[in-house]
């Protein structure tokens with residue numbers, strides 16, 4: 001069966017829930033948008049978001065900031081990373097990750113990924129030893145969690161502290177433990193294309209009160225840390241208050257007001273994403289040639305996007321596939337392109353990072369396709385999209 005051109009928009013998210021609009025209007029009417037601008041007895045939306053998020057995540061502390069990229073920079077500094085330090089990270093991740101390492105004056109050391117898009121543990125151990133790095137910024141890119149038990153053992157053997165980039169794994173779990181609760185700190189995004197939508201925004205969680213105290217001062221707290229919703233006791237700030245610079249990255253009450261009602265319904269959204277992901281995956285798997293990354297047993301994912309490979313295709317055929325899918329209304333990203341497009345870039349386009357040889361990662365990316373699954377698509381839409389991709393793959397590479 002041949003489906004007609006797909007008409008949906010791959011960048012159109014759901015509207016903001018009515019309860020969030022009402023909460024946002026209340027903040028606007030109050031005029032108190034700055035997080036520390038509170039009426040007598042008022043907690044403030046940002047502090048309440050920090051409290052709600054820490055409770056949902058199961059972390060002791062939470063700090064709300066302007067973006068995940070800022071959360072990562074702050075987490076790195078608060079964890080003691082400084083100029084010249086080597087920081088290990090995945091060779092396949094989004095540009096703000098190496099960007100954050102560079103912004104704190106540190107040096108990204110890129111680790112290979114495997115064909116399931118997860119970090120290569122052998123390469124990690126080898127590069128930890130060779131670089132002398134003390135920190136791994138682990139990016140759960142596109143939501144593919146590695147074996148977190150093994151990862152933490154490899155990190156511990158290599159003397160690495162782990163900071164998790166959970167921009168694509170808010171709500172995911174490994175063997176029942178939420179992604180973000182393995183390392184010393186975790187960073188989440190509330191940018192429009194992630195799992196909560198406030199336009200821009202970030203959350204930093206940790207169980208380490210000293211780390212969060214340093215992070216809070218770094219975020220620009222002007223010593224109002226007693227107005228935070230999920231921070232440590234005042235004593236934790238003793239040294240941080242004089243030693244940490246103010247890097248001004250606070251979240252405001254308007255964004256927090258928009259986020260809290262979304263957090264209240266995130267579990268049902270995760271189910272909706274997974275239903276859509278599975279509908280596409282079923283169609284792709286039926287092709288016999290399209291390879292989906294393995295989803296290991298310990299993983300509880302959030303299927304807000306889908307990735308697949310077509311082994312054996314050369315660059316021209318990959319480009320033809322993207323064009324043929326686009327002609328039928330399906331927006332695919334291809335990670336093998338020499339120049340960065342939109343949100344897809346590869347390590348070769350981060351020229352501020354000393355160039356590194358990643359043959360395994362390059363071989364995977366050369367055949368890797370990626371697609372967003374906004375919740376404005378129905379499950380039937382997703383079945384149709386999967387069938388179109390299957391058709392198009394057959395057409396460009398019979």
Ligand SMILES: *Cc1c(COP(=O)(O)O)cnc(C)c1O
Nearest residue numbers: 067068069094096167189191201
């Ligand atoms: C989006 C994203 C980030 C950064 O998030 P922002 O909130 O946009 O700064 C970091 N890592 C990954 C993997 C991302 O997809």
